[in-house]
Every structure is written in C-alpha cells, then in structure tokens.
Amino acid sequence: MKLTNAKVAAAKNQPGKRAKFGDGRGLWLVVGENGRKTWAYMYSIRGAHRYMGLGSIDFMSLDQARDAALQLRGQVKRGIDPWAVLQAEKAANAASPPASAEPITLRVPTFEDVADRCIKHRASGKGWSNPKNEPQWRQSLAAYVYPIFGAKPVNEVNTADILDALKPIWTEKPETAKRVRSRIGAVLAYAAAHDWRPDDDLTRARGKLDAVLGARKAKGEEDEGHASLPFAEIADFMPTLKAQPGFGARALEFAILTAARTGEVIDATWDEIDLDAAVWSIPKGRMKARQFHDVPLSTAAVALLRSMDRGANDVHAFPSPNRENKPLSNMALLATLKRMKRTDITAHGFRATFRTWAADQTSYPHEIVEAALAHTEQAVVRSYQRGTYLDRRRPMMEEWATFCAGGATVDNGVPIKAAK
Numbered sequence: 001m002k003l004t005n006a007k008v009a010a011a012k013n014q015p016g017k018r019a020k021f022g023d024g025r026g027l028w029l030v031v032g033e034n035g036r037k038t039w040a041y042m043y044s045i046r047g048a049h050r051y052m053g054l055g056s057i058d059f060m061s062l063d064q065a066r067d068a069a070l071q072l073r074g075q076v077k078r079g080i081d082p083w084a085v086l087q088a089e090k091a092a093n094a095a096s097p098p099a100s101a102e103p104i105t106l107r108v109p110t111f112e113d114v115a116d117r118c119i120k121h122r123a124s125g126k127g128w129s130n131p132k133n134e135p136q137w138r139q140s141l142a143a144y145v146y147p148i149f150g151a152k153p154v155n156e157v158n159t160a161d162i163l164d165a166l167k168p169i170w171t172e173k174p175e176t177a178k179r180v181r182s183r184i185g186a187v188l189a190y191a192a193a194h195d196w197r198p199d200d201d202l203t204r205a206r207g208k209l210d211a212v213l214g215a216r217k218a219k220g221e222e223d224e225g226h227a228s229l230p231f232a233e234i235a236d237f238m239p240t241l242k243a244q245p246g247f248g249a250r251a252l253e254f255a256i257l258t259a260a261r262t263g264e265v266i267d268a269t270w271d272e273i274d275l276d277a278a279v280w281s282i283p284k285g286r287m288k289a290r291q292f293h294d295v296p297l298s299t300a301a302v303a304l305l306r307s308m309d310r311g312a313n314d315v316h317a318f319p320s321p322n323r324e325n326k327p328l329s330n331m332a333l334l335a336t337l338k339r340m341k342r343t344d345i346t347a348h349g350f351r352a353t354f355r356t357w358a359a360d361q362t363s364y365p366h367e368i369v370e371a372a373l374a375h376t377e378q379a380v381v382r383s384y385q386r387g388t389y390l391d392r393r394r395p396m397m398e399e400w401a402t403f404c405a406g407g408a409t410v411d412n413g414v415p416i417k418a419a420k
Contacts, residue, residue: 011031013031013032027066033168038053039065040052041082050082051143053146053150053151108196111152111191114190115187140180140183145184155191162181162184227349228353234256248318248328248335250308254304255333256353257397257404259397268327275305278394279297279390280297294390299401301401316328334346354400362396364396
C-alpha cells in the first residue's frame with residue numbers, strides 16, 4: 001500500500017531498531033534508530049543490488065521523493081546505473097583542480113565508495129567461490145550498512161557506526177549479522193591497505209563490538225552460530241522430515257545424509273551425480289576450500305534421489321518451484337524447519353550432529369571425519385587422496401544413514417544402539 005503524508009508523519013521505529021516503509025517500485029521511507037527519517041531508492045541492475053539515499057524528509061516531500069524515484073527508475077529502464085553515474089560525477093569533481101591557489105586536499109572516499117572498489121577488486125582477483133557472493137555482498141551492505149554510514153568518509157567510520165548497523169540484526173538475524181560484520185571488516189581492511197584509514201582500527205573495533213554485542217566463537221569453528229540437533233534425536237526427527245512435501249524437505253534430507261553444506265546441496269546439479277557409482281562429485285569452484293570434493297552416497301541417499309520427480313529438462317537436483325532452471329533459494333531449508341516448528345535448530349547444524357555422532361559413536365579417524373565434512377585443515381588437505389578416502393568414507397556414511405533411520409551403529413563389529 002502506498003504511503004501518504006499522514007503515514008510518513010506517523011511512521012515510527014521500534015526502540016533501538018531501524019524500520020523501512022515501502023511506497024512501491026523501489027521507493028522507501030527509512031526510519032533510523034535515532035528516529036531520523038530519510039528517503040531511499042533501491043533497485044537492481046545487471047545482477048547488482050543498489051541503495052541510493054535521496055535525502056531527509058525535512059528537505060524532500062513525499063511527492064518530490066516520488067519524482068526523484070521516477071527519474072532514477074527511468075534511467076534503470078534505459079540500462080543506465082544511476083549509482084554508477086553518481087560515482088563518475090564524484091570522480092570527475094574530485095579530479096577537477098580548484099580555481100584558487102589553495103593547497104589541494106585529497107578527498108577520502110566514502111565507505112560505500114571503498115566497498116564498491118573492494119568488491120570489484122575481489123571479483124578481478126581470485127574471483128568468488130560462488131557467483132551468488134557478489135550480489136549477496138552488495139545487497140547486505142545496501143540493506144544494513146549504507147543507510148547508517150555508507151556516505152561517511154571511510155576514515156571517519158568508528159565503532160559506534162558499526163554498532164548502529166549491527167545491533168538491529170545481531171539477535172534476530174545472527175548469521176546475517178555475522179556476514180555483514182565480516183564484510184565491513186573486509187572493506188575497512190581494504191581502506192587501510194590504501195592508506196585511507198589507520199590499519200589498527202578494526203582490531204580495536206572488534207574487541208569493543210564483542211563487549212557490547214557478545215563474543216562469537218573464533219573464526220574457523222565450523223558450527224559458529226548454528227544450533228544443532230543432538231544425534232540421539234535424529235532417528236525421531238527423520239520420519240517427520242520425510243513426511244514434509246517439497247524439494248526443500250528433500251534437500252534438507254539429502255544434506256543430513258551427506259553431511260554437506262546447505263549451499264553445496266541446493267546448487268547440486270544432476271551432472272555432478274553418478275547414481276550408479278553412488279558418488280556426488282562437487283567441483284572445486286563450488287567448494288568453500290576451493291578443493292574438489294567427492295561425496296560417497298549411501299544407499300538411502302541414492303534412493304532419495306531416485307525417488308524424486310525429475311523433469312526432462314531439470315539441471316538442478318533440487319530445482320526452484322518458482323524460477324525456471326534455477327536452484328532452490330537459501331530460505332527453502334529454513335522454511336521446512338519452520339513448518340516443522342523446529343526453529344531451535346538450523347540446517348547447517350546437522351553437520352555438527354554428524355560430527356558429534358562420529359566422534360561419540362564410532363572410532364573412525366579424525367581425518368576421515370574431517371574429510372567427510374570437507375574441512376580445510378592443512379593435515380587433511382595434504383593427505384586427501386581422492387580414491388582412498390572415498391572408499392574409507394563410504395562405510396561411515398552408510399552407518400550414518402542407518403543410524404538416522406533408527407538402526408544401530410556398528411563400529412569395529414560392536415553394535416551401539418541408536419537412541420530412541
């Protein structure tokens with residue numbers, strides 16, 4: 001429903017949170033944590049998600065904001081990126097020498113300027129491990145960071161700014177907050193490397209952020225922030241999951257049976273899967289560690305894939321029901337858990353469930369378990385022999401599938417009963 005002058009005047013945020021009110025077609029009224037109201041225009045062009053601040057409601061009426069959005073929308077329709085035009089104008093102005101003989105002061109770029117350069121630099125270097133990463137970076141920064149301090153010179157960004165951006169999502173969207181925090185850090189590090197800000201600010205900021213927001217597990221701990229199901233409860237959980245309809249439920253079931261990351265599962269394609277050989281070969285371009293990963297498929301995993309209604313032209317093993325030739329969205333597995341009223345756990349947390357089961361109920365070597373999880377420990381990577389490890393992991397994954405189905409784990413000939 002469109003905004004009215006009365007709605008604009010009455011718009012409020014919840015204490016300590018930022019709120020957005022849509023007028024339609026990309027125009028938004030943004031109420032900051034401090035209650036300040038501004039206009040913003042959001043749009044997508046050539047896969048990039050853009051956020052443009054239009055100004056305060058104190059200086060721009062609703063009608064004026066609509067006119068501004070209309071002009072920007074027209075540019076987008078003609079294939080022109082208004083944000084890129086604005087950056088070009090800023091660059092031209094910065095390059096123009098002043099008319100006076102005053103000393104030239106070099107302009108420090110804004111946080112948003114630096115973020116754009118940082119993202120482009122990553123794309124031109126090693127690239128992204130997943131093509132979705134770049135638009136995800138841009139979208140998250142545009143949604144949560146730019147409205148707070150995107151227009152601020154990067155050398156002036158401080159801890160308070162970062163807190164203002166993270167506090168509204170730290171508890172409600174912890175995974176998003178973690179990623180946004182990491183991306184802010186990457187941008188600030190990029191700025192420091194170009195001498196646009198001190199290079200020790202980020203370390204101090206992270207300590208202060210932890211003190212206010214609550215410290216997280218150290219980087220590298222796989223299950224950071226991912227609530228998991230105790231392995232003793234998996235046999236009771238699986239029948240309920242199997243009863244759920246849709247590709248989201250099947251993708252979650254497959255993720256559990258393979259102990260794979262959710263992103264690897266939803267992007268799986270049929271040409272990666274050999275049902276006869278019972279192997280799923282994930283190319284290194286889709287892996288977090290940029291290493292190929294062969295997944296031995298248990299009898300249950302193969303049966304699951306064979307039971308699925310595969311279309312003649314399906315490329316993806318778990319296709320989107322709404323977008324042709326596209327995989328499921330990242331939210332599909334979460335939606336399945338919500339339908340099951342299991343918001344106490346996460347899809348990614350089942351990797352921790354598998355890991356705990358393997359440590360507690362089997363005597364498989366640590367490196368075999370870590371290889372199954374595709375972890376990037378140097379010892380594992382160095383000793384990763386494709387054929388040998390595939391064969392050694394296969395019985396472990398078969399035992400895991402049996403345990404998930406309510407059977408007993410048999411380790412070295414000694415049965416260990418599955419908890420019921």
